[in-house]
């Protein structure tokens with residue numbers, strides 16, 4: 001009993017870390033390989049989760065229709081949810097890229113930050129869209145009838161890991177291709193990449209869309225894991241900031257680092273909970289803030305003392321060129 | 323007496339490669355020395371190195387027997403060297419008066435006399451002292467840049483292509499001003515594209531190519547030198 | 558509608574105080590400071606500490622300038638809040654940004670560090686004060702005055718506008734009249750030439766942080782007087798102050814002032830058609846619009 005309690009705890013931890021690893025991989029395409037400063041990950045997180053939720057759940061009917069509103073409900077299988085999430089996030093990335101990718105890198109940051117806040121506001125305020133602040137529930141879980149409900153997380157862990165591994169190899173392949181080499185060249189030095197501004201713009205756009213699609217899948221994985229989403233989940237803290245810390249900790253420009261960072265930082269994040277449990281009762285309500293304070297300080301320490309992260313950047317491009 | 327001495331200096335912008343190779347130059351008190359050479363020869367790099375914007379990788383630079391290589395630019399400025407860069411050498415949104423005040427930033431004494439002297443040298447600046455430097459013509463900007471440098475009452479003035487981009491009539495008037503400045507006792511190193519004109523007003527000249535000394539001599543001798551004439555003076 | 562415009566001017570003067578500092582830091586220190594909103598929050602809470610804890614503790618009498626909602630305690634707290642945040646901003650530069658500059662980290666890394674700093678500041682405030690909404694003076698009736706054109710406005714709001722304008726004039730005089738102010742403008746114009754001229758650019762950077770932090774703190778306190786305090790208030794100002802900065806052209810102080818008013822008015826007027834919670838999205842949409850049609854802002858050159 002004791003053992004199964006611990007192991008199910010470890011499994012749930014591994015699933016969340018795996019989902020975050022997917023986000024880190026998506027961010028790594030944008031930041032690690034192209035130098036795009038996206039600080040609105042929470043927005044893609046949110047859209048991915050909601051899109052998949054609405055693709056896979058039926059339109060509420062009967063008495064539910066009075067309480068649950070959503071703009072559509074397609075009742076399609078899980079895989080369609082993942083794909084839909086990726087596509088919608090790709091479209092949003094395209095829209096945000098158009099006004100910003102020609103400008104300096106910080107404009108993208110401000111714009112993505114703004115879009116993330118705006119998306120959260122929209123989901124919070126528009127009841128008809130996805131049930132407003134109460135959010136959506138009961139997203140279907142694939143293969144849920146195969147095992148008993150208390151053991152289902154093992155299945156979902158496998159699904160998460162498979163998704164993570166497929167995405168990992170897809171990115172590795174893309175990065176080693178000529179396309180990936182151009183991305184690197186853009187990140188290193190835009191001017192001398194011997195390309196027209198239009199080409200640079202197109203490559204950045206492709207990278208932004210690719211990374212955002214991966215984030216959409218991450219959002220979908222999250223929705224079907226927790227089976228309950230609401231706008232309050234997709235805050236800058238949980239949805240953006242911690243992912244940045246993970247990637248910087250693991251090593252940007254390194255897909256293994258992105259995954260490692262997700263597991264390490266999620267481990268630290270969960271670990272800090274054990275520490276704050278020792279706080280006096282009066283301080284318990286402040287515990288999450290103390291934990292985030294620690295994560296914030298950790299980021300600054302990484303930036304100053306180990307900007308390359310745990311693993312550092314893989315120099316795969318130059319290896320190929322030699 | 324030698325006031326500034328560049329002694330076998332090598333320097334560059336990146337660790338791996340040097341732009342200046344073993345370069346030497348001397349400036350005597352009261353002299354105007356011209357540095358001429360083709361585009362990319364390293365003339366601007368030489369002035370930047372003297373002024374401490376680049377650190378020599380070997381060799382040393384002395385100001386009146388004191389080694390100044392390795393010092394920060396504002397320290398070198400405090401020791402009496404002023405530098406007028408080739409481009410972007412005024413503060414465009416500041417008025418002329420404010421540009422000159424900035425020139426005296428590190429002075430804590432009363433600099434109103436110096437400002438009067440600058441205005442006497444360039445009367446047109448006084449007329450427009452409340453106009454923004456960004457709105458001035460190229461020649462007037464060059465005057466502001468020189469005036470700003472003079473506010474420190476320098477003993478050595480480094481000028482990087484003061485005549486670049488100026489209409490011919492302004493070129494000669496700028497050169498006249500440089501001679502006037504020199505007459506007040508300021509020693510000057512001037513880098514110039516208008517090599518002939520520059521040599522005519524200077525005492526000695528250095529020819530640079532690929533970051534190395536090619537030739538140095540009295541200005542008259544360089545002007546008379548056929549090869550120099552053909553290669554660097556345009557016929 | 559006229560009333561909404563008047564409210565917009567009040568909100569705009571608060572946004573402008575944030576945007577002016579942001580634009581100065583952007584130009585002189587050279588990166589987008591995502592912790593600028595938290596400077597506003599920080600200022601508001603420092604003033605809260607002085608007004609509700611420090612001054613009562615030393616027995617400073619409570620007073621109120623009727624019809625305004627505050628008294629001498631706030632008059633003392635206001636400059637203290639500005640000074641504390643100014644020092645905090647300089648300290649942050651010394652322990653964080655300066656180290657990154659020394660390592661030749663790019664502006665994006667500095668911006669990322671500022672994002673981290675913003676969370677650190679916000680979390681600290683949350684740890685100390687919790688997540689409640691707080692008033693400087695709870696339970697006070699704050700009647701509005703009736704102005705012509707059926708505009709209702711609280712005396713506090715008139716004070717907010719005047720205080721913001723007063724600070725902007727002070728800044729203007731500092732930049733135009735003092736040696737340090739001129740050197741700041743020179744550095745903003747051309748950092749390399751400033752260095753050549755002998756201006757100590759690190760000192761200029763410290764001054765920039767002090768002014769930016771101080772003005773942001775003032776904006777935060779004024780917002781606290783107008784509405785209430787909340788640890789997320791500064792974060793909600795971040796998009797509007799960036800929008801104002803970009804609208805007024807990055808680096809242009811007077812542009813940021815005008816941008817602040819434009820964004821503030823747009824945000825308030827939008828409440829006639831949209832839910833008030835969308836104010837932030839309105840600022841964001843304006844920013845995107847500017848990026849599409851005139852990314853250099855109204856005062857920028859092609």
Ligand SMILES: Nc1ncnc2c1ncn2[C@@H]1O[C@H](COP(=O)(O)OP(=O)(O)OP(=O)(O)O)[C@@H](O)[C@H]1O
Nearest residue numbers: 335336341359360361362363364365366367368408
């Ligand atoms: N900031 C810099 N970083 C790297 N290389 C530079 C830089 N400035 C100049 N160079 C290089 O140094 C070399 C010498 O340049 P420099 O500006 O000293 O030439 P110059 O003789 O002044 O030429 P010009 O007559 O065009 O002004 C050139 O090859 C140039 O490309």
Ligand SMILES: [Mg+2]
Nearest residue numbers: 365366367408
């Ligand atoms: Mg040159």
